[in-house]
Amino acid sequence: MTxxxxxQDYLQFLSYSLSxxxxxxxxxxxRMDWAGLLQFAEKQSVVGVYWQGVKxxxxxxxxxxxxxxxMDWMVEVSKIAxxxxxxxxxxxxxxxxxxxKGFKTCVLKGQGNALLYPDPLSRTPGDIDIYVHPKGHGEDxxxxxxxxxxxxxxxxxxxxxxxxxxxxxDIPAVDKVPVEVHYRPTWMNTPAHNRRLQRTLAALLxxxxxxxxxxxxxxxxxxxxPGFRFNVIFQLSHILxxxxxxGVGLRQLIDYYYLLRSHECQExxxxxxxxxxxxxxxxxxxxxxxxxxxIELGLSKASLVTPPNELYxxxxxxxxxxxxxxxxxxxxLLSGVSHSKLVANLRRLVRDARMMxxxxxxxxxxxxxRLWHWMWRKKHN
Numbered sequence: 001m002t003x004x005x006x007x008q009d010y011l012q013f014l015s016y017s018l019s020x021x022x023x024x025x026x027x028x029x030x031r032m033d034w035a036g037l038l039q040f041a042e043k044q045s046v047v048g049v050y051w052q053g054v055k056x057x058x059x060x061x062x063x064x065x066x067x068x069x070x071m072d073w074m075v076e077v078s079k080i081a082x083x084x085x086x087x088x089x090x091x092x093x094x095x096x097x098x099x100x101k102g103f104k105t106c107v108l109k110g111q112g113n114a115l116l117y118p119d120p121l122s123r124t125p126g127d128i129d130i131y132v133h134p135k136g137h138g139e140d141x142x143x144x145x146x147x148x149x150x151x152x153x154x155x156x157x158x159x160x161x162x163x164x165x166x167x168x169x170d171i172p173a174v175d176k177v178p179v180e181v182h183y184r185p186t187w188m189n190t191p192a193h194n195r196r197l198q199r200t201l202a203a204l205l206x207x208x209x210x211x212x213x214x215x216x217x218x219x220x221x222x223x224x225x226p227g228f229r230f231n232v233i234f235q236l237s238h239i240l241x242x243x244x245x246x247g248v249g250l251r252q253l254i255d256y257y258y259l260l261r262s263h264e265c266q267e268x269x270x271x272x273x274x275x276x277x278x279x280x281x282x283x284x285x286x287x288x289x290x291x292x293x294x295i296e297l298g299l300s301k302a303s304l305v306t307p308p309n310e311l312y313x314x315x316x317x318x319x320x321x322x323x324x325x326x327x328x329x330x331x332x333l334l335s336g337v338s339h340s341k342l343v344a345n346l347r348r349l350v351r352d353a354r355m356m357x358x359x360x361x362x363x364x365x366x367x368x369x370r371l372w373h374w375m376w377r378k379k380h381n
Contacts, residue, residue, distance in 0.1 A: 006033075007321050010040050014250070015298040017053030018257065023298075030062055034069040038076070044250040044320075047076045048122025081121040085218070087111060090177040091128050092221030098181075101154065103132040105224055106211055108185055108234065109255070112225035116258040120217045124251060127178035129168075131185055131205075140202050151183045152380055164380045166373055186237045189365040193281035197237060200276050204230040228263045232273055232305055233280060235259060240285040244355055244362055245348065248320060257293050260303045273305050281361060288312035292320075315358055 009028035016026045034054070041047040054073055057065050065073070088111055095105045107130050114123040137147040155169045156162050162169050167184040185201050188194040204210045204227065211224050226234065235256050242248040265273075277283050286306040291313025293299040301308075352363045 011296045017050050034065040045124040046250045048080050051077045084121045084125050087125040088216045088220040090175045095223050098132050102135050106131040107223045113255040116262045129180045131182040148183045189369040190361045197280040236282045288316040
């Protein structure tokens, strides 16, 4: 695990990299290990974000990055930009294919989030998450089992071995880019919170202003993405799910940072979002993320949707620093042993025990959700 003092330097430099035009070069640059920072940025999937600050360090009087350091950074940034261009083109292709088959589409996370970055090609891309819904059906996916079954049936026609889970099904990679097809954007373990979450997100997508059509960089094509309110609730739910079930990294946090910075949220809109976040069981994670963004990354408190919560924010930061993006680098439990289902379940149980103090409802309901989900998968696969 990275030393706490080093983590603080890395976060301080990340804050600078997010808005270098409005800040002076931080003092940590004078002692920065540039190769170590690159390794940290790779683990957190935020190399392109850090590059916005690193590329300005040639003017340092001492400890400026060496030519080899700069070349290493430039190679990785170039790879990210190349991958983004590929994923952009593939996203447009996937959207077009589903639309031609009679589905409405909305691209979640990913390439839509990238458009909020100062340089959209700097965001480390992942897979393509696309929400689809059959035309002719209402948006109430929580109660429209026929629509869900139609989507699953179509995807199984593309790959008979595909296995559906509660909120999505994978289809064969398109141009080597993984694709998740969502009939529900996300989920919560707690039944009451999940019902409210599904209803709220469905209602937002059904509104005229609930989605918008955007053009991807370099005229790659057009896709439909969700609006601000949907993204606030959806992204916080996504962060919480990764925190509880796998691990969460800085990339998800930076996505949310740029979302909040892209929109001037009025007080009545904040009040509505606060109410919905509480009803959906997302109030605590929202406070945690707000603390990280405001205290560690320098986001203006006026941009926050909910007030910062230091207790939950500190816990979130510890988990992020220990695990990296998707928890891939978390060596606190069963390090070096096989990745069997038994070990995976043991990891999850220990993780639930660690999270119980902070998110008790989700942790208590998780084993019951897993049992119900097992029966759901038996029915739909």
